[in-house]
Every structure is written in C-alpha cells, then in structure tokens.
Amino acid sequence: MSRTYENTLGIKRTFTDAAIIGNPVLIQAVGVFPIIAMAVSLKSAIALCAITSAVLLVCEVATSLLLRRFPHWLRIGLYMLLGILVVLPASLFFEKFAPNETAKLGIVLPLLAFNSMVALRCEKFARRNAVGTTVLNALSTIFAYSLIVVFVGAVRELLGSGTLYDIPLSPLPKAAGLLMPFGGLLILGLASALLKWFAARNYPSYAEKEDLNISLEEGEK
Amino acid sequence: MTDENKNIIRSYNTDMLLMLFAPAAVACFYYGERAIRLMLAAVLTSFVCELFGGLLLARRANLRSMSFVFNGLCVALMLPASVQYWMVIAGTAFAVVFAKLPFGNSEKSPFVPAAAGLAFLTICWPDYVFRFPEVGSAYIGEGFVGGTSMSSMLSDGNSINDSLVSLMEIFVGEIPGPMGACCIIALAGSAVYLLIRRWKKFLTALAFLGVCAVYAAIFPRISAGAQLSVIMELCSGSLIFGALFFMTDYYTSPDGLIKGILYGAAGGLVAMLLRSFGAYEDSTVFAVLLMNAVSPLLAGVGKKIIGKQPDASEDVIYDPLAGGEPVE
Numbered sequence: 001m002s003r004t005y006e007n008t009l010g011i012k013r014t015f016t017d018a019a020i021i022g023n024p025v026l027i028q029a030v031g032v033f034p035i036i037a038m039a040v041s042l043k044s045a046i047a048l049c050a051i052t053s054a055v056l057l058v059c060e061v062a063t064s065l066l067l068r069r070f071p072h073w074l075r076i077g078l079y080m081l082l083g084i085l086v087v088l089p090a091s092l093f094f095e096k097f098a099p100n101e102t103a104k105l106g107i108v109l110p111l112l113a114f115n116s117m118v119a120l121r122c123e124k125f126a127r128r129n130a131v132g133t134t135v136l137n138a139l140s141t142i143f144a145y146s147l148i149v150v151f152v153g154a155v156r157e158l159l160g161s162g163t164l165y166d167i168p169l170s171p172l173p174k175a176a177g178l179l180m181p182f183g184g185l186l187i188l189g190l191a192s193a194l195l196k197w198f199a200a201r202n203y204p205s206y207a208e209k210e211d212l213n214i215s216l217e218e219g220e221k
Numbered sequence: 222m223t224d225e226n227k228n229i230i231r232s233y234n235t236d237m238l239l240m241l242f243a244p245a246a247v248a249c250f251y252y253g254e255r256a257i258r259l260m261l262a263a264v265l266t267s268f269v270c271e272l273f274g275g276l277l278l279a280r281r282a283n284l285r286s287m288s289f290v291f292n293g294l295c296v297a298l299m300l301p302a303s304v305q306y307w308m309v310i311a312g313t314a315f316a317v318v319f320a321k322l323p324f325g326n327s328e329k330s331p332f333v334p335a336a337a338g339l340a341f342l343t344i345c346w347p348d349y350v351f352r353f354p355e356v357g358s359a360y361i362g363e364g365f366v367g368g369t370s371m372s373s374m375l376s377d378g379n380s381i382n383d384s385l386v387s388l389m390e391i392f393v394g395e396i397p398g399p400m401g402a403c404c405i406i407a408l409a410g411s412a413v414y415l416l417i418r419r420w421k422k423f424l425t426a427l428a429f430l431g432v433c434a435v436y437a438a439i440f441p442r443i444s445a446g447a448q449l450s451v452i453m454e455l456c457s458g459s460l461i462f463g464a465l466f467f468m469t470d471y472y473t474s475p476d477g478l479i480k481g482i483l484y485g486a487a488g489g490l491v492a493m494l495l496r497s498f499g500a501y502e503d504s505t506v507f508a509v510l511l512m513n514a515v516s517p518l519l520a521g522v523g524k525k526i527i528g529k530q531p532d533a534s535e536d537v538i539y540d541p542l543a544g545g546e547p548v549e
Contacts, residue, residue: 173307177345186319193323 011136018140021203024117025148026192031117035152036184037108042165044101045153049146051090051112055083056145057138059118063126064134079122083113117145152187230328233471234287236418240411240465241294244401247394251356252302256400260297262306263313267293270317278325288328292316295335295466298401299459299506300342303354308346312338332513333467336506343501351502353397370397371457372502375442391456402462411465421478422469425485429464430455432489442497458503460492467509475519484519488512 024030034052039045059082067075091109095102102109121141126134157163160178162170177183248256267289275281296312316338324330343350353370371391390396394404402408416423434451441450455461468474468488475484488508495504 173311173346175311175341175345177341180344189323 014136015140015143018137019144019147020195021199023144023148023195024121024141025145025188026195027199028120029192030120031115031145032188034108034112034115035149035188036181038105038112039149039153039156039184040104040179041101041157041161041163042150042153043098044105045149047094047098047101048112048153049142049149051087051094051109052115052117052145052149053142054090055086055112055115056118056121056142057135058082058086059122060126060134060138061131063122064129064131067122068127075123075127076119079119080114083115083118084110087113117141148188148191151191152184155187156183230286230288230471234291236414237291237466238287238294240414241291241298241401243407243410244298244404244462245294247404247407248298248302248400251394251404252400255302256297259300259302259304259306259309259400260294263293263297263309264290265293266310266313267317270314270322274317274322277322280325283327286328289317292321292335292338294401296338296342299335299339299399299462300350301353301398302400303352304349308342308349311345312342314338315341329472331473331516332510333470333473336463336467336509336513339506340510343506347501353399355397356395370502371453372398372496375453375457375496376502378442378444388452391452398457399459399462402459403456405456405461408461408465412461415465415469419469421476421481422474424478425474425481426464426468428482428485429468429489429492430461432486433460433493436490436493440493440497454493454496458496459505460503463492463505463509464489467506468512470513473513473516475516480519484512484516487515 018024021027025032025035031052034048038048059079062082063075063079067078070078087110091102091112094109121137125137129137154164156178157165158170159172159175160183161176162168162172162174164170175183178187245256245260248260268284271284271289293313296316297309300309300312316334319341320332320334320337321330339350351370351373392405394407396403412423412426415426434455437451437454438447441447443450443453464485468485475481488511491511492505492508495507496502499507501507
C-alpha cells in the first residue's frame with residue numbers, strides 16, 4: 001500500500017537538491033500566491049515563512065503518521081483542517097508582531113491554511129514515507145521556500161519602499177509598483193529563469209520532469 | 222530568423238523611426254536641449270540594456286533592427302519634459318529588461334516594450350508622469366511652471382474655453398502635455414506616411430481613433446458639447462501617439478484587414494473605458510497592453526467573418542513557449 005524507502009542522499013545533498021532542482025516555488029511553481037500577495041517586506045516574508053513552515057511540518061508529519069490511512073477524498077480536506085488549526089494561532093501572533101502588515105493583508109492570511117505546496121508534499125512524499133524521512137523532506141522544503149520568500153520580500157521592500165526591515169536604506173526612488181502583485185510575479189519570473197538556467201547547466205538530471213499531479217495513481221486508494 | 226524576415230523587420234522599424242522623426246523634432250522645437258538630452262538618455266539606456274541582454278542570453282543583440290532606438294524614443298516622447306533623467310532610464314530599462322529580454326531579445330515580444338515601460342512608470346510614479354510643464358517656461362528644477370494638460374481637464378470635467386486654449390494651439394501642440402505626443406499636425410504627418418507605406422496598419426490606427434471619437438461624442442466628460450469633447454479626447458494625452466506607434470506594432474497587431482480593424486476598434490473602446498472609469502488621467506498604454514494580450518485570440522476571427530481560410534503567412538501568432546529565434 002504505502003511504499004517506504006530509505007533516504008539515499010546525504011542530508012546536505014537533500015537540502016541543496018530541494019533548493020535547486022526541486023525548488024518548490026521556482027521550479028515546481030507551487031505556493032506562489034502567498035508570496036505574490038504577502039512577501040512585500042522582509043517582516044511579512046519572515047512571518048509568511050514561519051506560518052507556512054508550521055503548516056507544512058504539521059501536515060507532513062500527520063500524514064506520515066496517521067492521515068495516510070484515510071481515503072484520498074477525505075485526506076485533502078483534512079490537510080485544510082490541520083492548516084486552519086495551525087494558521088489560527090499563528091495569525092493571532094502575527095497580528096501582535098506586525099499589526100500594520102496584518103491590516104494590509106486582509107484575506108490573504110487565512111488563505112495560507114491551504115497551500116498547494118502542502119498538498120503536493122503530503123500526497124507525493126509524506127504519504128509514502130516514514131516519519132524520519134518525512135521530517136527531513138519537510139525541513140528541506142521549508143529551507144528552499146524560506147530562501148526564495150525572504151529574497152523576494154527583501155528585494156520588493158528595498159526597491160518598492162526603500163527600506164529593509166523598516167530601516168531606511170535605499171536612496172533610489174521608490175517603485176511602488178513592485179509592491180503590487182505584478183511586481184511579485186516579475187521578480188519570481190526572473191528568479192525562476194535564472195535558477196532554471198543554473199540548474200540546466202549544473203544538474204543534468206534536472207531535465208527529468210517531476211510529476212506534479214496529486215490525483216491517485218492506479219491501484220492506490 | 223530568415224534573411225527575408227529580418228529585412229521586413231528592418232524596413233518596418235525604419236518606417237517607424239521615420240514616423241517618429243516628426244514628433245521628436247517638435248519636442249526639440251518646444252523643449253530644446255532638455256528634450257534632446259532626455260531622448261539621448263533613453264536611447265542610450267535602451268542600447269546598453271540590449272547589449273547586456275545579448276551577453277546574458279549568449280546571443281548577439283540584434284542592434285541593426287534599430288528597435289532599441291524606437292523603444293527609447295517612444296518612452297521619452299510620451300513623458301513630460303520636466304521629468305527627471307532617472308525616470309526615463311527606469312522606464313526604458315523596464316521596457317527592455319522585462320518586456321523584451323524574457324521573450325528572447327528578438328522583435329517577437331508579445332507586448333509592446335515601450336508601452337510596458339510607460340505603464341510601469343505610470344503605476345509607480347503617476348505624479349511625475351502627469352505633471353506637465355507650461356510650454357516655453359522654465360521646466361527644470363523644483364519651481365517650474367506647471368501647466369494644466371487637457372487630460373487632467375477632462376478627468377476633472379473641466380471644459381475648455383477659447384481664452385484658455387485655442388484650437389490652433391492644440392493642433393500645433395503648444396499646450397502642456399507629453400513631449401512628443403501633443404503636436405497633432407506632426408502626428409498627422411506621420412499618419413500620412415503610415416497610410417502610404419502600410420495602409421492596413423493605418424486602418425487599425427484609424428479604427429482605434431474612430432471608436433474613441435464616437436465614444437467621446439456619445440459620452441462626453443465635459444459639458445461644452447460633443448464636438449469639443451471629441452477634439453479634446455483625441456488630442457489629449459498620448460492617444461494619437463499610441464494609436465500610430467503602438468497599435469500598429471508589427472508582431473502584436475494582427476495582420477489581416479478585418480482583424481486589424483477589429484483590434485483597433487476594441488483597443489479604442491478599452492482606452493476610452495479606462496479613461497472614463499480608470500484610476501489614471503491617460504490610460505492609452507494600458508489599453509495597448511490589454512489588446513496585446515488578447516491579440517492571439519483574434520487570429521481566428523477574420524476567418525469566421527469573411528468565411529475564408531486565412532493565409533497562414535498572415536497570422537503572426539506569438540507562441541511564448543517557442544521563444545525568440547537566435548540571431549545568426
């Protein structure tokens with residue numbers, strides 16, 4: 001039913017692979033919406049990383065331990081339920097940590113409860129692996145995701161607001177357009193192009209496309 | 222890209238540059254050295270960005286097509302003369318780096334680069350883009366004499382009167398407005414050249430302006446009557462400039478007659494709707510970009526209306542996956 005396999009790669013290799021050829025945002029294009037809507041400053045980016053990491057870790061561990069026994073149709077809903085359980089206290093904390101940013105975000109924060117990245121990782125990996133491997137996978141994904149979120153948040157804050165973590169830094173004129181969703185898409189697109197160029201040069205195995213469909217394979221339930 | 226294609230593009234760009242000559246000359250006439258410097262800054266930025274893009278993509282930049290001159294000049298001419306240099310540089314750099322390089326640095330960009338550059342400037346710094354100096358006054362430094370452009374009068378519902386601006390001044394372009402997009406006579410000259418060289422593209426521009434005129438006559442934003450509303454709407458902002466230089470772009474505007482007219486007419490409607498209900502005084506570039514986005518959808522339309530198979534060579538459909546062709 002559920003296949004388990006040992007992690008044959010070393011820990012370091014797992015992390016670099018997750019950040020480069022298996023990058024969740026730039027290569028697999030999952031979990032993009034929260035970055036575009038939320039990563040407009042370093043502070044929000046850090047909060048986004050924290051919340052998403054918590055949701056991902058909890059969901060993956062729960063899937064590996066327990067949820068894989070449930071049928072597919074129920075599992076997807078349970079990811080969302082778990083996500084809400086994590087996001088609710090996290091968003092209350094975020095409100096104290098950065099009240100201005102929270103007010104600006106509005107609907108985006110509760111929507112973090114369900115993230116395509118979480119569903120993909122749980123269905124593709126956590127369901128078929130033991131807890132130890134799953135935690136390692138979740139951590140490497142969090143590492144890769146955090147890198148790109150912090151990068152996008154920092155670039156947008158520096159160019160869009162002229163500050164970095166609310167400290168005025170950049171003497172350049174503020175390009176407020178970068179704080180809008182289209183600015184996030186532009187930066188993500190350029191970063192994605194750069195990473196793909198780098199991956200194609202240094203990782204020949206990158207050409208093998210990963211299957212990103214979370215519907216069931218034959219013979220599974 | 223075959224040699225034949227290259228030649229077509231080069232001759233097309235030469236036409237466009239010749240058409241740009243008239244508005245550029247008028248800008249130099251009214252704003253003097255300042256206009257020349259702004260245009261030089263834009264063209265130089267465009268040139269550097271294309272060279273840099275060529276290095277990045279490990280392809281030789283296609284500088285002989287002269288599109289870098291066109292992009293730079295268009296961005297500069299659609300801005301007020303009082304604008305700072307960094308804005309011209311930012312707009313041109315955005316146009317090339319974000320609207321041209323990602324699509325292979327070739328001519329086949331799905332969006333008109335100069336329109337994208339100006340749209341970026343409009344979104345980021347609307348105060349600077351829509352603050353026009355009075356013609357002939359000091360327009361550099363902090364204390365320049367701000368003029369009231371017709372697009373701001375229209376968006377305020379402020380009707381024109383003869384003592385304020387005369388029709389003659391509107392036609393010769395002696396009113397506050399974008400550097401190169403104000404002088405209607407110069408633009409009319411460019412339009413005549415377009416009619417002689419490429420009458421189908423001319424009809425696209427004409428359809429664009431025609432729909433704008435009809436819309437302005439039916440739904441005037443000022444209380445001084447339909448006739449004045451039409452004149453003011455058409456001559457304000459960069460409507461005619463956008464129609465002549467952006468709606469007629471070689472790759473983004475469809476090639477067939479019916480398709481071209483439909484494209485232009487739809488663009489005119491979008492431009493006027495954006496002007497009436499949008500956030501900015503002048504939204505021509507946004508209308509152009511929106512029409513660029515739907516342009517591939519229009520490829521099959523002509524066939525349905527006339528009931529004949531379109532010529533395969535006529536359809537220039539942009540395929541984002543194919544990317545730009547390498548330059549030999």
